[in-house]
Amino acid sequence: MTAGTLTLLSGQSGSGHIQLVAAGSWIAENAGLLEPLVDAATRSNPSLRSVAIDTAKIDRLDSFGAWLLERALRTWKDQECEAKIVGLNEDYRGLFEKVHAGTQKLTPEPPKRNVITATLDSVGQKMVAIGDDIFLMAEMAGSLMIALKRVLLRPSTFRLTSMVNHLERVGWRAVPIILLITFLIGAILAQQGIFHFRKFGADIYVVDMVGVLVLRELGVLIVCIMIAGRSGSSYTAELGAMKMREEVDALRTMGFDPVEVLILPRVIALIIAVPALTFLGSMAALYGGGLVAWLYGGIVPEVFLSRLRESISATTFEVGIVKAPFMAFMIGMVACAEGLQVQGSAESLGEQTTNSVVKSIFLVIVLDGIFAMFFASIGM
Amino acid sequence: MAKDPKDAIIQIKDVVVDLKSHRILNGVTLDLYRGEILGFVGPSGAGKSVLTRTIVGLLPKHQGHIEVLGVDLDQADDDQRRAIERRWGILFQQGALYSSLTAGQNVEFPMIEYLDLSDRLMTEMAITKLEMVGLKADVYRKYPSELSGGMIKRVALARALALDPEILFLDEPTSGLDPISAHEFDELILTLQRTSDMAVFMVTHDLDSLYTICDRIAVLGEGKITEAGTMDTMLASEQPWLKAYFRGARARTERQASKH
Numbered sequence: 001m002t003a004g005t006l007t008l009l010s011g012q013s014g015s016g017h018i019q020l021v022a023a024g025s026w027i028a029e030n031a032g033l034l035e036p037l038v039d040a041a042t043r044s045n046p047s048l049r050s051v052a053i054d055t056a057k058i059d060r061l062d063s064f065g066a067w068l069l070e071r072a073l074r075t076w077k078d079q080e081c082e083a084k085i086v087g088l089n090e091d092y093r094g095l096f097e098k099v100h101a102g103t104q105k106l107t108p109e110p111p112k113r114n115v116i117t118a119t120l121d122s123v124g125q126k127m128v129a130i131g132d133d134i135f136l137m138a139e140m141a142g143s144l145m146i147a148l149k150r151v152l153l154r155p156s157t158f159r160l161t162s163m164v165n166h167l168e169r170v171g172w173r174a175v176p177i178i179l180l181i182t183f184l185i186g187a188i189l190a191q192q193g194i195f196h197f198r199k200f201g202a203d204i205y206v207v208d209m210v211g212v213l214v215l216r217e218l219g220v221l222i223v224c225i226m227i228a229g230r231s232g233s234s235y236t237a238e239l240g241a242m243k244m245r246e247e248v249d250a251l252r253t254m255g256f257d258p259v260e261v262l263i264l265p266r267v268i269a270l271i272i273a274v275p276a277l278t279f280l281g282s283m284a285a286l287y288g289g290g291l292v293a294w295l296y297g298g299i300v301p302e303v304f305l306s307r308l309r310e311s312i313s314a315t316t317f318e319v320g321i322v323k324a325p326f327m328a329f330m331i332g333m334v335a336c337a338e339g340l341q342v343q344g345s346a347e348s349l350g351e352q353t354t355n356s357v358v359k360s361i362f363l364v365i366v367l368d369g370i371f372a373m374f375f376a377s378i379g380m
Numbered sequence: 381m382a383k384d385p386k387d388a389i390i391q392i393k394d395v396v397v398d399l400k401s402h403r404i405l406n407g408v409t410l411d412l413y414r415g416e417i418l419g420f421v422g423p424s425g426a427g428k429s430v431l432t433r434t435i436v437g438l439l440p441k442h443q444g445h446i447e448v449l450g451v452d453l454d455q456a457d458d459d460q461r462r463a464i465e466r467r468w469g470i471l472f473q474q475g476a477l478y479s480s481l482t483a484g485q486n487v488e489f490p491m492i493e494y495l496d497l498s499d500r501l502m503t504e505m506a507i508t509k510l511e512m513v514g515l516k517a518d519v520y521r522k523y524p525s526e527l528s529g530g531m532i533k534r535v536a537l538a539r540a541l542a543l544d545p546e547i548l549f550l551d552e553p554t555s556g557l558d559p560i561s562a563h564e565f566d567e568l569i570l571t572l573q574r575t576s577d578m579a580v581f582m583v584t585h586d587l588d589s590l591y592t593i594c595d596r597i598a599v600l601g602e603g604k605i606t607e608a609g610t611m612d613t614m615l616a617s618e619q620p621w622l623k624a625y626f627r628g629a630r631a632r633t634e635r636q637a638s639k640h
Contacts, residue, residue: 028544031505032496062544062576067508068501094575102511104504107518344525345479 016049023057026065056087163265170231171273186285194297208311210289219282228360232335236356239339267332274328395444406603422600469540484520
């Protein structure tokens with residue numbers, strides 16, 4: 001395959017007429033080489049009056065080559081120079097005409113604004129978006145409550161099968177990973193405690209620390225963060241994909257409320273699953289802590305258990321477990337609300353899924369703080 | 381139309397494809413010749429899309445042999461594969477535009493990958509391609525979510541044509557278009573095919589397309605090619621499915637229309 005060329009055949013600058021010869025393969029692969037040739041040939045020359053390009057020697061022409069020829073013709077026309085193509089192979093006439101018909105008219109892009117106004121603008125937009133988010137959450141909470149009321153009035157409309165299915169996915173199948181992570185957290189907590197408490201001979205208080213920390217705070221927090229990452233993200237992605245494929249709209253037009261059909265079973269499944277997982281997770285963490293206390297700190301299980309019995313009460317456990325359903329509700333609500341915000345593109349799906357996880361983890365921690373203040377003020 | 385086997389741009393021989401232990405294609409033999417438009421028909425679920433996807437290498441085949449542009453893709457190394465992939469264009473049924481890129485970037489995408497072009501030329505070529513498929517230059521900056529179904533198909537066709545392919549695969553190009561748009565689309569494919577001498581492999585259910593632009597028609601049934609030939613062959617066929625397809629109620633109005 002010969003590379004395309006554009007060479008001067010004859011030029012009479014006096015009469016202002018030149019004749020060029022295009023030869024070789026004017027195809028996509030050679031476009032990068034041909035472009036400079038075309039640009040060089042069309043460089044402004046005020047004395048030029050007419051140009052003819054002989055194309056008889058072109059052995060292959062595709063749309064790239066055709067456009068480069070067309071571009072040369074247009075440049076010359078802009079310079080008020082008569083330009084034409086001669087000897088074009090009949091096979092290529094259709095292609096050339098197709099390219100020739102193009103206008104290339106692109107409305108100019110809006111001018112870029114200066115940095116300061118653009119920054120201020122984006123800050124403003126962000127604030128508005130945060131405000132919108134708060135409304136969105138309130139709206140989602142409201143529609144969930146309405147759907148719940150409807151379902152309570154007519155229990156037969158509740159989608160039990162769907163709820164059980166979600167319960168299996170977010171609850172049952174999450175058990176192994178939750179057990180593993182909380183077990184490790186408990187073990188690490190005990191190890192660190194023993195290591196530092198030993199310095200002043202207080203290693204036995206590790207049991208108090210692990211017991212209180214796990215049951216009151218860490219158990220539920222770790223589980224909620226795990227669930228926000230594991231199940232919240234999948235809720236958002238599922239609902240987002242359904243939104244993208246107009247499944248949500250289809251439901252609506254058939255007279256179903258998407259909140260009742262899609263979101264309520266998911267949120268209820270989470271509200272059931274998270275307390276159960278919190279309980280299992282807390283037990284696994286205590287087990288991990290007890291194991292490390294025994295193997296690393298020399299606190300035998302009998303001592304660990306009796307110490308644990310003294311240091312914690314039913315209240316300690318209640319404080320932890322009571323938070324779980326609220327946090328579950330928060331995760332489910334954020335995940336579903338974000339899912340319904342997905343627009344047409346794959347990028348938007350990814351963005352909303354990220355948002356869902358980040359927001360629900362943030363809100364879980366905020367909620368935990370609020371609960372801490374609440375329990376402190378009622379003396380629990 | 382040249383029927384010399386040497387001119388076959390795609391040769392499919394005894395291809396068997398299983399999907400989840402279910403035999404979809406059972407010995408398909410078909411050639412696609414240079415410069416022809418082949419219409420590929422068959423009942424829904426017969427495996428038309430499966431064959432297309434097998435040819436382009438998206439699905440593995442169980443047995444058989446496929447040569448594209450003289451290269452067996454199973455034995456080709458990565459460079460050979462890329463060289464072949466550069467020479468075909470595929471229009472997916474739903475367009476399959478990259479939703480995070482604008483229409484223009486979608487068309488430029490294969491150019492960036494395979495060609496070494498200046499930014500200016502790339503933009504101009506993308507606009508040229510978009511205008512060739514009958515869109516306004518302004519579509520260049522629009523995202524797929526801002527386009528109508530017909531426009532998405534056109535942008536997807538522009539992307540399939542981005543590198544001036546020698547083979548164009550079309551998976552139901554006119555499905556979901558109104559009859560006027562579908563007709564325009566047919567004309568467009570025909571013009572483009574005639575101007576650049578592409579081979580077009582078109583899966584379609586559109587009788588109008590089959591009548592107006594296809595040089596040859598191949599019929600897939602029960603995992604095999606049951607008939608292949610021109611429209612006249614199809615009309616003369618006594619196979620029950622073909623009779624119902626080409627001589628049914630919808631076809632009659634079609635034929636009357638084409639007589640006028």
